Each structure stands twice: as C-alpha cells, then as structure tokens.
Amino acid sequence: MSTLKNRLRMTCPYCGKFLGMRTSERMSPVYIRGIAECSNCTFRGHVSIEIEDIAYPSNHPGWQKLDIPLTPSPHLQAQINKGFQMPAENHAATH
Secondary structure: OOOOOOOOOOEOOOOOOEEEEEEEEEEEOOEEEEEEEEOOOOOEEEEEEEOOOEOOOOOOOOHHHOOOOOOEOHHHHHHHHOOOOOOOOOOOOOO
16 A cells, blocks of 8 residues: 555656656646756656546545536446445544
8 A cells, every 4th residue: 555655756767866846837626847957967758647446435524516517437436336435524534
C-alpha cells in the first residue's frame, strides 16, 4: 500500500535523471498542466496530470455534494454492484 510520502516522479526521456516541475497550472479540480525540466540536460516538456476516475471514494465530509467530474472506476463500480457501501457523509477515517 502506498503512503502519502510517495511522490510522483518522472524521468527525463533523454538522460534518465528526475524531472522537476518548472511551472504548473490547475486547469480543473482533476487536471493539472505544466512544464517539466531536467536539471541535468536542460530538456523541457509539457506534462499533463489527470485523475481519471474514483478508485476508492473520499471520506471527506460532504464529498458527495462536491462538483468534481469523476465516476467510479470499473473495479469500484463492480464492487458497488455487489453491494459495497460508499462512505457515509460524516464517515471518520479508520486508517
């Protein structure tokens, strides 16, 4: 299981060193676009990061009322169809 300490890391397609974000702009609640830069070989490229669907729902109070354009992933939808209960409005985090 991943932890919040893990970070998304991309490597340069030319030299293999880690890229840093030079600029970024939040285009929507689920989409960020920016420019990544290599400090080793000076490569720069546009990057896009998008959350595509819900793998597991939030336990944040009021999450169901937020206007975030996400649908359950196919795996989560199958679990819902089998009777999985989405977190309640004020469900406290248990992990």
